[in-house]
Amino acid sequence: MKTKFKTGGCLCGAVRYEIKGPLRDSIACHCVQCRKTSGHYVSATAVHKLDFEIIEDTGLKWYQSSSYAKRGFCSACGSSLFWDMDDRDLMGVMSGTLDGKTGIKTSTHIYVGDKGDYYELTDDLPKFDGYEK
Numbered sequence: 001m002k003t004k005f006k007t008g009g010c011l012c013g014a015v016r017y018e019i020k021g022p023l024r025d026s027i028a029c030h031c032v033q034c035r036k037t038s039g040h041y042v043s044a045t046a047v048h049k050l051d052f053e054i055i056e057d058t059g060l061k062w063y064q065s066s067s068y069a070k071r072g073f074c075s076a077c078g079s080s081l082f083w084d085m086d087d088r089d090l091m092g093v094m095s096g097t098l099d100g101k102t103g104i105k106t107s108t109h110i111y112v113g114d115k116g117d118y119y120e121l122t123d124d125l126p127k128f129d130g131y132e133k
Contacts, residue, residue, distance in 0.1 A: 008098040010079035014059025015072075017081075019093070021051025025107040026095040028125075030115035033065055037073070037080045041115065044083060044092040045104055052091055 006023065009016035024046040034042035054060065059076040062084075072082030083092030095102060109121055113129045121127060 010074035
């Protein structure tokens with residue numbers, strides 16, 4: 001994990017956040033839910049919830065996407081921002097919503113069995129049919 005104070009937000013600015021702790025390297029998720037919410041696949045880092053603060057929430061909405069997790073998005077511009085699993089100390093933050101250079105890299109592909117048929121995974125990163133911790 002990389003330690004650095006970071007900021008981020010949605011496209012229109014109606015949701016802004018600050019991260020005061022380490023960022024996990026990004027994981028590319030190809031599951032159906034991530035593809036539906038993003039229009040492709042999601043690449044997300046993770047942060048400890050205690051190191052995360054929402055500083056502007058006028059556009060923030062939460063969608064309960066499963067019995068155990070919810071997704072945060074901007075109701076004004078539609079940006080997909082967060083993935084928050086119940087009873088977990090970490091929260092997923094969509095890597096592309098971070099401001100400026102992130103200092104992280106993509107480390108893994110998960111749920112590759114669910115990936116769309118319109119693209120190929122040609123990199124040498126590890127690929128898993130589920131989530132590997």
